[in-house]
Amino acid sequence: MPPPRKKRKAPAPAPPPPRRPPSPSRLEFRSPADGAWYEARVAVQGGALRVMYELFTEEQDEWYDPRAAAAAPLDAAALRARFRAPSTPLDDARCRDLRPGDPLCVACALAGGVELKFFDAVLESVRTAPALLLLPPAGCSSRETPAKTQVSPAAHETVDGEERCACRFSVRWAEGPLAGAMAEVGVEQVCCVRSTTPVRDPVLAEFLDSVLSKSPGDDGEGNATAASRSSGAVAP
Structure with a gap:
């Protein structure tokens, strides 16, 4: 009788991606996916705004690239309203x-x-x-x-x-x-809630100002018109 065949051990599952460590967050962001508020930080990389959720993985970061929104221009005012000081x-x-x-x-x-x-x-x-x-x-x-x-x-x-x-x-x-x-x-x-007024963050302000200055509806001198300010793909 042949010896019993040894069972192979199943390969160990890949470890989950590491979560981003906490940092002194200056912002709170209302996610367009579920409408909930999360602590986050922002950075501008390659001309796009990167929203990095605290204690979440990098795969869950959100990107806002005005160059990729030709069909539906990025609504800077709606995006700004999604940020506030942390509660x-x-x-x-x-x-x-x-x-x-x-x-x-x-x-x-x-x-x-x-x-x-x-x-x-x-x-x-x-x-x-x-x-x-x-x-x-x-x-x-x-x-x-x-x-x-x-x-x-x-x-x-x-x-x-x-x-x-x-x-x-x-x-x-x-x-x-x-x-x-x-x-x-x-x-x-x-x-x-500390304040319901738009938060003042230098990175966010610089990005949104650049979006407004390059909006399709500007007046030719970098000043966005009312029509271009009110249009966009960011949910309110």
């Missing part, structure tokens, strides 16, 4: 500063809770341990409402000398697959 996680001790109507960037559980993506939302109310705090009455500005009526310190606790927020925040999704729906989230899911 900051809500500190447990600073939840008292929030007011109904404040813009937030909130983690949304997708794919059965397997992945979290951040989408814009608007704060509707804050529920502390004792009760639910609703929007101020009609005719009363939320900014005029005393801070003590927004969040009660009784809803917090101290763990290892640090204040921990136990509040629940009622938000309305402004973007993403649940846009328009309500959700109740904890402090660990909430980030504060």
